[in-house]
Amino acid sequence: MQTKTIRPSKPAKRSWVSLILTLILLSIVCFVLFKLQGVQNQLVLRIARLCAINITLALAMNLINGFTGIFSLGQAGFMAIGAYTTALLTIPASKKAMMFMLTPLVKPLDTLTLPFGLTLIIGGLIAAGAAFLIGVPCLRLRGDYLAIATLGFSEIIRVLIMNAQSLTNGAQGLKSIPSNATIWWTYGIAFIVIVFMALFTSSSYGRALKAIREDEIAAESMGVSLFAHKMMAFMLSAFFAAVGGGLLAAYNGTIGQDMFRVIQTYNVLMIVVMGGMGSITGSVIAAFIVTIGQEWLRVLDGPINLGPIHTSGIAGMRMVVFSALLLIIIVFFRNGLFGTNEATWSAIGGRLSALAGHKKRGTAE
Amino acid sequence: MATFFQHMTNALSVGSLYALMAIGYTMVYGVLRLINFAHGEIFMIAMYMVFYGLAIFFLPWYVSFTLAIVITALLGVAAERLAYRPLRDAPRISILISAIAVSYFLQNLATVLFGGRPLTFPQVPLFTQIMTLGSVRIPRLSILVPLITLVLLALLMLLLKRTKTGMAMRAVARDYDAARLMGIDLNFTIATTFFIGSALAGVGAIMWGMKYPQINPTVGSMPGIKCFIAAVLGGIGNTAGAVLGGVVLGIVEIMLVALWPSLSGYRDAFAFILLIVVLLVKPTGLLGEKTTEKV
Amino acid sequence: MRKKVLEINDVTMQFGGLIAVNNLTMFADYQEIVALIGPNGAGKTTAFNMITGVYKPTSGHIVLNKENITGMRPDRIALRGMARTFQNIRLFKALTVMENVVIAQHLRLKSSWLGATARLPRYRAENRIMYERAEELLDYMGLLDVRNEIASSLPYGMQRKLEISRALATQPVMLLLDEPAAGMNPAESLDLTRLIQGIREHFNLTILLIEHHMDVVMDISDRIYVLDYGNLIAVGTPDEIQANDDVIHAYLGVDENEA
Numbered sequence: 071m072q073t074k075t076i077r078p079s080k081p082a083k084r085s086w087v088s089l090i091l092t093l094i095l096l097s098i099v100c101f102v103l104f105k106l107q108g109v110q111n112q113l114v115l116r117i118a119r120l121c122a123i124n125i126t127l128a129l130a131m132n133l134i135n136g137f138t139g140i141f142s143l144g145q146a147g148f149m150a151i152g153a154y155t156t157a158l159l160t161i162p163a164s165k166k167a168m169m170f171m172l173t174p175l176v177k178p179l180d181t182l183t184l185p186f187g188l189t190l191i192i193g194g195l196i197a198a199g200a201a202f203l204i205g206v207p208c209l210r211l212r213g214d215y216l217a218i219a220t221l222g223f224s225e226i227i228r229v230l231i232m233n234a235q236s237l238t239n240g241a242q243g244l245k246s247i248p249s250n251a252t253i254w255w256t257y258g259i260a261f262i263v264i265v266f267m268a269l270f271t272s273s274s275y276g277r278a279l280k281a282i283r284e285d286e287i288a289a290e291s292m293g294v295s296l297f298a299h300k301m302m303a304f305m306l307s308a309f310f311a312a313v314g315g316g317l318l319a320a321y322n323g324t325i326g327q328d329m330f331r332v333i334q335t336y337n338v339l340m341i342v343v344m345g346g347m348g349s350i351t352g353s354v355i356a357a358f359i360v361t362i363g364q365e366w367l368r369v370l371d372g373p374i375n376l377g378p379i380h381t382s383g384i385a386g387m388r389m390v391v392f393s394a395l396l397l398i399i400i401v402f403f404r405n406g407l408f409g410t411n412e413a414t415w416s417a418i419g420g421r422l423s424a425l426a427g428h429k430k431r432g433t434a435e
Numbered sequence: 436m437a438t439f440f441q442h443m444t445n446a447l448s449v450g451s452l453y454a455l456m457a458i459g460y461t462m463v464y465g466v467l468r469l470i471n472f473a474h475g476e477i478f479m480i481a482m483y484m485v486f487y488g489l490a491i492f493f494l495p496w497y498v499s500f501t502l503a504i505v506i507t508a509l510l511g512v513a514a515e516r517l518a519y520r521p522l523r524d525a526p527r528i529s530i531l532i533s534a535i536a537v538s539y540f541l542q543n544l545a546t547v548l549f550g551g552r553p554l555t556f557p558q559v560p561l562f563t564q565i566m567t568l569g570s571v572r573i574p575r576l577s578i579l580v581p582l583i584t585l586v587l588l589a590l591l592m593l594l595l596k597r598t599k600t601g602m603a604m605r606a607v608a609r610d611y612d613a614a615r616l617m618g619i620d621l622n623f624t625i626a627t628t629f630f631i632g633s634a635l636a637g638v639g640a641i642m643w644g645m646k647y648p649q650i651n652p653t654v655g656s657m658p659g660i661k662c663f664i665a666a667v668l669g670g671i672g673n674t675a676g677a678v679l680g681g682v683v684l685g686i687v688e689i690m691l692v693a694l695w696p697s698l699s700g701y702r703d704a705f706a707f708i709l710l711i712v713v714l715l716v717k718p719t720g721l722l723g724e725k726t727t728e729k730v
Numbered sequence: 731m732r733k734k735v736l737e738i739n740d741v742t743m744q745f746g747g748l749i750a751v752n753n754l755t756m757f758a759d760y761q762e763i764v765a766l767i768g769p770n771g772a773g774k775t776t777a778f779n780m781i782t783g784v785y786k787p788t789s790g791h792i793v794l795n796k797e798n799i800t801g802m803r804p805d806r807i808a809l810r811g812m813a814r815t816f817q818n819i820r821l822f823k824a825l826t827v828m829e830n831v832v833i834a835q836h837l838r839l840k841s842s843w844l845g846a847t848a849r850l851p852r853y854r855a856e857n858r859i860m861y862e863r864a865e866e867l868l869d870y871m872g873l874l875d876v877r878n879e880i881a882s883s884l885p886y887g888m889q890r891k892l893e894i895s896r897a898l899a900t901q902p903v904m905l906l907l908d909e910p911a912a913g914m915n916p917a918e919s920l921d922l923t924r925l926i927q928g929i930r931e932h933f934n935l936t937i938l939l940i941e942h943h944m945d946v947v948m949d950i951s952d953r954i955y956v957l958d959y960g961n962l963i964a965v966g967t968p969d970e971i972q973a974n975d976d977v978i979h980a981y982l983g984v985d986e987n988e989a
Contacts, residue, residue: 141528207715214470214531215714218663222707225660233700266847273846274836274857277825281833284822291782291816293808293837293900302843332656336539343532386546393540400536401521404529410824 122256124357130310136347139283147224150330152312153319155193186250197312243326251320348410450685451584455639456662457677459632465608465672472534475659476541481507481640489557504637511633545652556644670723735936741790768957813902823882831864834899907939
């Protein structure tokens, strides 16, 4: 994965090499995905898909928290919007009629079903609209006030979902969501989001966002409209968070307001922090590490027989170990894997040649 | 009239509980400029401690209350020592994330140690008895909670104004770097702040448990966020403001539901709406001081 | 005939009970170098912050090229041709020298965010021009060799120069320099003096600067305004200011050794 910046001073040869390497990497990924599709092991398939969904979710958060430097904790709310939109627009009419027992679903949603991809976009657009309404008051706030205000709105969205019985089925949640989140959908969307992020963050608009992150007052004095740019990042982030939420709904099959508590935001935040706030490659790699790692730590929940130590299995132990590991990362390696850097081919090449003992001047960005 | 009185005492006791916890937020924010996201989890642990003391080990209520308060206070100090102190010179965002991670960790830890199933907080009749005042019947707790809060606030004020440690705490809150240069022992002062703040959260948790007797590992997160809001409402960093903010929040929540019962499902949203209104109208809170960033 | 680029009429800034700037009236003609001096706390930086929109004046008007910019947002004012540097350098620290200068041209970008993300031909052309212009500018300022360095890794003097480069990249008509020679030795400040005169000619700029180095001020200013406790106490050419008793009393007398 590589981000390209158009620079006249950069030798053309290097970008050709990068392009070829990127194409090779892509074909390997496609090959692996093709193989995965045929895998019979449902667990492997589930984890693989969850990795891709987490990439989408982490990049959505990284755009606002990492690249723009705005500490927003509203992600779970936007995910909920996407999840409920996709659920309501893909569950077949007969199943809806069975689920909404207390109060019937409002028209025309009770019979309406739409193609999966379209529902993701609709969910994203609704979330972006909500982000606009939330952003108007919140984006003027500074630092931790903004964090707590966005967290507040995320909770308000959840409370609204819980109470809107005729739209969301309230506390009962929604079931029988068609499992559209296949390998191809999840990885296809993750790929689109990665490419979008790479192109957007290296564009002039992305640079303006980084300028805001570095120094708001200087950025504004250089003509960067703080509100417009923050709003752009906030709405785009909400859009992708909702797309991720929609995928998660299709992946899970059932959703409820309880899924979208603040802890959901924290889960994604941990991926972003681990990869490095402001690094696309960092988020992608951390999404794999965290998703697979959480699964791998599942052994801790089962019975343990280590010589004299016997435990009969404690549910939740893996989350304790996992959160302790995260705490250690934050305290001792607070820049995460990559900081604000990207693993570009030239950076990797630089590392390799440094390892090989060449005293070449680093071109790492 | 009688129902109004009942609602009002209820509102005041809820408000006082918010106030006790808001003090912890405001004190920590004062010295470290940190929203201590883990404060709600400290509160949750205190409830479990009391549960264990009373329902498992059958200790007298005063012993288990004291133990719970001391343990939570030490837990707050430990969190500061392990997760915040190493990041004191890091960007503020790092320490905020660290606080979130501590809260996440404590929730997971509580799930393993105490189980995910909700437990019932044991009742102490001395506090929960119903009293009759004329035609009004109220739990003794509703009267005790505001009284205890007032006494603790008075003690805290005395500590801040009269003792050397209290003055050091105020100095650090006013100007961190200058305080350090003046030879104030930062580590001790900050640790004390966490000790007191967490102890107050412990007191709050005990009374909260008697009022809303259900314990689970996430029981602290909602009161936690609300009490931070109360602290912002009153003017973050201002102790009296935290108490005022807590009481205002309690009254708004209880009275809105009392007047319009159909709103009860939205009760948890009030605090956030109030927060956003306050931040827009008077960002420094009711009693906060105005600051301008130097350019 | 010269035209007035910047006009400040009766501007007052009050913070609570403190009057930081009191009824300030001043102007700067096209291609003029005007200095704003005064002891610490005289209200010079506050005046800058009002002119660039960081603070909203309590009363009065600020006019740039016949347009009233009083109370406008800083980015709108920058778009109308006002650029500035900061007393305590405010670079985009973690970004490269090149990026710092390229970002400052973002305000002139015409492509939309979608066009930019899709790398449409128009954006590509605009982006190429932004980089070319940045290279020219860095070359002119003598920073081309360090263009790929991280801004915060530069030595202090270069950071000051980079801040000026970044301000110039916004294509201003009016440049505000807040203590550009702070922390420089006499040789460096002489260099800076030549540089400021050079950029005035090269970019057809009107320059307003705050400075404590009296040799710099007296050397390059066409006119000088002196502030003391928020009040304007003198205006004139360097010679007139040096002969002004009030100024000597309030400022130069105290600062003789440094001058």
